Amino acid sequence: MEFAEFINTPKVDNVMLFQPFKNPQQGTLCITGHHLIFSTRRLDNTEELWLLHSNVDMVEKKSSPASLKFVMILKCKNYTMLQIDFQNAEDLNSVAMSIENLSNIDDVTLKYPFFYRAMFEPLEDGWQAFLPENEYTRFKECSEDWRLSYVNKDYSVCPSYPHAVIVPKSIDDDTVAKAAAFRQYGRFPVLSYYHRQTKAVVMRSSQPLTGTNNKRCKEDEKLLNAVLSIGKRGFIVDTRSSNAAKAAQSKGGGYEPEMHYSHWKRIHQPVERRQAFNDSLIRLMEACCDYGISMDKWLSKLESSNWLTHIKDILTCACTVAQVIDSEGANILVHGSEGYDTTLQITSLVQLVLDHDCRTINGFEALIEREWLQAGHPFNDRCSKSAYAVSKSRNEAPVFLLFLDCVWQIWQQFPCSFEFNEEFLILIFEHAYSSQFGTFLCNSEKERKEYGLSKKTVSLWTYLARPEILEKYLNPMYDPNPRVIWPSVAPQSLTIWNAVYLRAMLKQAKQKEAWEEIKKIQDHDKELRSKVARLRRQLALLEREAVGAGVMMPAGLEDEIIPE
Structure with missing residues (x-):
């Protein structure tokens, strides 16, 4: 397929560009296979704007022949907005159709990261920086009880898990494989985090396939009990409500019955499912884009969006797990249903609260690799569209954005405890939805290997490893804090992330200054x-x-x- 098939008009002169907080500019619009390029083409001061088609979430057309207004509004996945005025309806429709087609190409190999060539000398290969083998050394204190298993080296046991996972040393690979068959999508319990101070662990998995008949799997029971010392009990934190867990039983899923998991106590700490996240984000952005709204109506819309409620629920669940780990030294298994959405939000935030290393730039990158990319969060499905898209598939959801928002909430409560600044979190958010780098492409490590991303694309971590780039994202107030940090979830402690959701409405220049x-x-x-x-x-x-x-x-x- 040729990109030229989708480009009806490659160039349009004398268009007007309107951007928030900038003066209108007249110039030329060019459309390439991956970018919309606007250039003022002035001899004294040429300015250019490059916008990836993959960043466009919605194209809106407003045509009024009587007033000679032919307007295209581009609503982007990073919540910026651009308005381009054309001189006639033909150019407007032609460009709008081209962008709609180019922004909805599904073929991964036609995405821009496969065509991008780095114009800098890489200091390290980001694809090799956080391999499971490297990360295992972080848990060397527990190497007597845990091992690196390659039971999933060909991805046949669990397609969404990485090629290597950490499992109890006393459990052989055959037992692991049988336990995987008892968990949804084969996502068997694996080590997520080892807490050095209390020697307790956090594991994650998907739900067990107990069904209405309360089926059991002795291998799964054996795997879980292998992490408990004599006389100890563990906790299973289910991110679903008890009613949702029981409803899942009727569909073949379910939860761990107490009769078969007598050494484990089940706790339900409900967090909404991904469809609720989607609906909530849409309502939030509708409120943020409602110009001239009164204060009472704004607060009402904000509350009804439930966005901050989701953040409160996620942080509450994560802090509950962290508290059990820190104060009781008990082992914990976290899961919801599939195990690659809310489960990852919780296990990631637990580590951010407990482990100061995760609050450094390198440690946070490792956390994203370990708990999101290698853990099989389906970025390709979840981040294909955002809040503005009209036609949404049931797979899209701002799960990762909610995690980053939770990190920002903790960051703004403890501004000196993080090595990175707010711009770093925004950078991660933007690249998850649209990027020249291949880091967030595909849904799993298996797919990334099939498409050869490590050989054919550049990693975002390679770009960030350069000192001159890294310097932009360092927090000048950073004071290394080895202690546990406990975020508040009180209503007055949680706030809207203005620099993301209101970036098209509120100027951030003063904060940057x-x-x-x-x-x-x-x-x-x-x-x-x-x-x-x-x-x-x-x-x-x-x-x-x-x-x-x-x-x-x-x-x-x-x-x-x-x-x-």
Whole structure:
């Protein structure tokens, strides 16, 4: 297939571009296979805008021949909006149709990451940075009880799991494979996190296939009991309500019966399902895009969207798990139904709360790789459309966005405990939906290998490994905090992420200026400290030379040279 088939008009002159918080610009519009390019083409100051077609969520046309207005509005997946005015209806319809076609190509191999060529020298290969074998070394303290298993090396046991997983050392691969057959989509219990302080673990899986007959699987029971020491009990945290778990039984799913899992206590900590997330995001963005709305109506719409309620429920569940791990030292298994949506939200946030390493840039990237990409969150399905798209498939849902929003809520409550800034979270969000990098393409490691992403595309982590890029996303207020951080879920503690959902309505320049000023102060402070350290070293050298020559240094000299 050729991209030219979808491009009706490759170039249109004399169009007007309107962007939030910028003056209107006149220029030329060009359409390529992957980008919409707007250029002012002025001799004195040429400006260009490059927009990936994959970032376009909805194309809206407004045509009024009487007033000679032919307008196209592009609503993007990252919640930015562009308005382009044409001189005639023919150009408007032609360009709109081209963008609609190019933004809805399903063939993964035709996505831009397969055509993108890095214009920089990579310092490291991001595809190799967080392999399961490398991450296993993080859990070396538990290597006596856990092992790296390659039971899924050909992805036949569980298509959505990575080629290597961490399982109890006392359980052989045959037992693991039989336990997988008892879990939905083969997602058997695997190690997600080992807490060094209490030596407790978090595992994740999908629901057991008990059905209405309460079927049992001794291999699954054996696998779970292998993580419990003598006399210990574990907790199974089900992210569904008890009614939802019982309803799943009638469809062949279900939960772990107490009679067969006597050493495990089941707790229901309900978090809504992904369809509710979708509906909620649509209502949230409708409220955010409602210009001229009164305060009472805005608050009413915000509340009825239930977006902050979802955040509260997710954080509450994660903090419950973290508290059991931290205070009781009990082992926990987390699952909902499929095990690759709300389950991953919880296990990821538990680690962010408990482990300060996950609050660094490298640690957070490793967390996303380990708990989302390798754990089989179907990014291709979930992030194919966003809040504005008219026709939605039942697979789309802002599950990962909700996770990032929860991270932001914790970040803004503990701004000094994270190495990265807000821009870093926004960058991750934007690349999950539309990117020149291959990191978030496909639904699983299996699919990424089939398409050869590590050889044919560049990793986002490769791009971020460069010091000049990384510097943009460092938090100037970062003060490493090894302690557990407990976020508040009180109504006054949770707020709308303005820099994402209201970016087309609220100018963020003042906030950016404030952070830049903080960085300048910090840089100046570092420079002063460096000068003081250098002077102290020079003074110490002078003292040694003076002692060697038999000369006494005058008292108080250091205070004169290096004042407080």
